[in-house]
Amino acid sequence: MEHPGTAAGRRAGVIAEIVAIGSELLTPYRQDTNSLYLTGQLNRLGVNVVFKTIVGDSHDDLVDAANAALSRTDIVVFMGGLGPTEDDVTREAVAEALGLELRRDAEIVAGIERRFAAHGWKMAPNNLKQADVIAGAVVLANANGTAPGQWISGKFEGREKIVMLLPGPPHELKALFEQQCVERLRARLPQQFISSRELKIAGLGESACDARVAPIYKRYPDIQTTILAGAGEIQLHLKTRGSSLQSAQDRVDELVNEIERELGDCVFSDNGDSMEQIVGYFLQMRNATLAVAESCTGGLLAERITSVSGSSRYFVGGTVVYSNQLKTTLADVPAPLIDQYGAVSKEVAAALAEGTRRRCQASLGLAVTGIAGPGGGSPEKPVGLVFHALASDGGTEVVERRFAGDRARIRWFASQQALDMVRRKLV
């Protein structure tokens, strides 16, 4: 695929554009999220996504967008606009941009009619639009919806192109892409062996992390390294190609090992698992159980732990002790201790962790108390001040942290630090 003077012509590899179609994606309320999934899938096949375009349900605008996409990339994926309503214009617009005709497919018509008859529904004639197929296209059966996808490959303005029309609903898109597109793409793309790994790092800032790992990954120029700072964690994405899958994997593993040696237990995951999943693995591995007492995180910590399916095996439960009274009645914190040190103090954090551990009969008791803001701060105890305590049969450990940002960010960081305390205890 050689296209001098275009985005494709400027690059060695095969490149793609994703065109997401839907007027709701041009409002302040909705966003295209399908393209993240699709980008991951295409990357795995060795295809880089170099443009994404979002366009409304307007025939002419979509023809514009399709012309631009077809002129500059090798693979164009259109998502959405395949339904039966007047707003669904993808088939017509892409056909126009490709200079091809639409033909009504008798087999698809029969299938739609059968589906309506089976349900005893009356079929509005509009539905037959979904049987319109671009000349030469392969029809891609949609196991989860009415509108099939379409696959067109061939020369367009003298250049080899692959064009896909995929349904917008995420579960339809994913199933259809995996069942119908992955193998078709693999058959037409140069054989590639790609290996990628994702490291997650806690307890280090982005620049501190980069300062330590950049000297390492710069010695691996063949591995594409991306650092992303998330909420309370840093992600390091590593990707390379090799002459065989084994050689690509070995090469990435070599870099992973070097980075893990440098960062030690700051690396909490090397396969994409979340902090709450990792904590769950360690608790199960150590045959330990956990109970939590939350003040400023207000349930977020328990919510994250229980978002992992099967967490009842190691998480017994806990309390959200928002009022001081509940800290006493539900977690046995002596009222005089709160009076003396305040609810946000290392003493109360420790008592909360110990009381919760005892009350809930768990091997570990974890407590968080702090000031999430925006109100409630003082010069001595500012917004963002958080105490974390972890009680075990070996005693109680307390950590004081100060987090910056708004209420949601402070709560998230506080929950992340709490989970990381458990991880470091069990690692």
Added chain:
Amino acid sequence: MEHPGTAAGRRAGVIAEIVAIGSELLTPYRQDTNSLYLTGQLNRLGVNVVFKTIVGDSHDDLVDAANAALSRTDIVVFMGGLGPTEDDVTREAVAEALGLELRRDAEIVAGIERRFAAHGWKMAPNNLKQADVIAGAVVLANANGTAPGQWISGKFEGREKIVMLLPGPPHELKALFEQQCVERLRARLPQQFISSRELKIAGLGESACDARVAPIYKRYPDIQTTILAGAGEIQLHLKTRGSSLQSAQDRVDELVNEIERELGDCVFSDNGDSMEQIVGYFLQMRNATLAVAESCTGGLLAERITSVSGSSRYFVGGTVVYSNQLKTTLADVPAPLIDQYGAVSKEVAAALAEGTRRRCQASLGLAVTGIAGPGGGSPEKPVGLVFHALASDGGTEVVERRFAGDRARIRWFASQQALDMVRRKLV
């Protein structure tokens, strides 16, 4: 602004394209979110966004994207790529697409040098890139960062265009847009009076809701109505233009009133407030306090309630009673009741709500117990079965619901239904 044959030429109003720049936005991990904010701002000024393009940090790709955008819309907003690194190519690429020169601005250079000197930092020469200004551009001071924005307006290929270069970090973008762009845009746009309202609806499915409201909003063709189904709620966005702000507001209010009459207390918000905010308002208004006991939602319900700043005024706290033992020890559910009916039953839900209300000395006790899956279901008690109970001094109410979907969706719907029970109790 008349542009026959282009997206702009096909429309009466002023249209915009947003171009988000950054290679990280073309990975599976990161998404452009700035454009949602910017779309809301532009809509408020009467400008519709008709294309969004996402492009990496590649000079040539960005020139492509800029050419396409400039050829089809009246206003083009470029976001990102204004920093000092080699990857920051927005200034150069937009200048090339516009056919204008870049000139280094002495005043900006002096400002950057002063900032570095003040901090005692050594300035890498790269930083001076940030002083490059497109010929004829107005420099837009950036109160929160080094890179200023730029505003270019004038004829491009014979047509009036407005082009903005804005920084990518959300807090820089927002402040700069509001301080420097809104008034400039207002001065150049036809005067518009736009009124919009957002209704949120609970306890109705999307099609049931649309069936009831479509006959109403169809009588208001001058009001743009958008229905969006969210998790456990439906959003109805209404927007119109009028000859005065008052007439536009009156018109939207008229439709809002008609819809509220039709849907009654299914409408829980008419100003965009979330369910947890609304519940907080009602609790404060009624001088009531709330405590919760959660099983399957695992802390999500408390997390949502406490995500609202100031929630300590009406929320005392609660328990996450994941194990059966904690249901007894923390919320006084009699163990024989659990043995007889099972933890997921209306009897246990009621006892949880009552025990929690009593233990936490709150006016309302709210409990959720159910099966979030994917494991733990049975033919009698399938995944998705959830019991909600609300205890007050008037007695205890229990609701049984069955939710479809995965663990996260079931938990979210269960928390939404629980909050809605409180709202309906207090409304």
